[in-house]
Amino acid sequence: MKKLLIIAIAASFYYLALWLNDFVWSETEFSFDVHWVFFPSGIRFILVLLALESGAIGIALGGMLWNFQEHPDLGVEFALITGFIAGFSPWLARLLSVKFLHLDHEFKFVSPQTLLKISVLFATLSALIHQIWFYAQGLTEQFALSLGVMALSNWIGTLLVLWVFKLLIQRSEKPASNLDV
Numbered sequence: 001m002k003k004l005l006i007i008a009i010a011a012s013f014y015y016l017a018l019w020l021n022d023f024v025w026s027e028t029e030f031s032f033d034v035h036w037v038f039f040p041s042g043i044r045f046i047l048v049l050l051a052l053e054s055g056a057i058g059i060a061l062g063g064m065l066w067n068f069q070e071h072p073d074l075g076v077e078f079a080l081i082t083g084f085i086a087g088f089s090p091w092l093a094r095l096l097s098v099k100f101l102h103l104d105h106e107f108k109f110v111s112p113q114t115l116l117k118i119s120v121l122f123a124t125l126s127a128l129i130h131q132i133w134f135y136a137q138g139l140t141e142q143f144a145l146s147l148g149v150m151a152l153s154n155w156i157g158t159l160l161v162l163w164v165f166k167l168l169i170q171r172s173e174k175p176a177s178n179l180d181v
Contacts (some may be wrong), residue, residue: 010058042161
């Protein structure tokens, strides 16, 4: 039951992040589904780091729903595969980080430099898999350019979300002021 709740929360967060990103950045789309800033990638990054497979499944479900609503003309298959890629790519980046960067499986001890390395891997891998899929569907004409912009936008979005989390953590760690009346 707890896993289902985590999946539902992850799906909702990711769907809302996609909606908000589209609301803010839709006019600046570079190519098909490539924005100059894509902060839902940061949400994916956090969800997979914290909720592991449940986070990835939630991301996939939220992405499937979003893609079906946003691109109904491309069909259910497109929505399912694109949503799967959205959930699978951060999970795969996490797995590769543990294996090749020799990180703690539970990410209990992660330095800012390590987060930076993981975020670059995550942003690039996600963009690569998405762009291969979009290119195969005939939705991307300039593969390399769209890949570069998508990787950069994923990375910027991830850094923004990490920065917000850092601020929230710092704020919550501050001692209460002595305002006793």
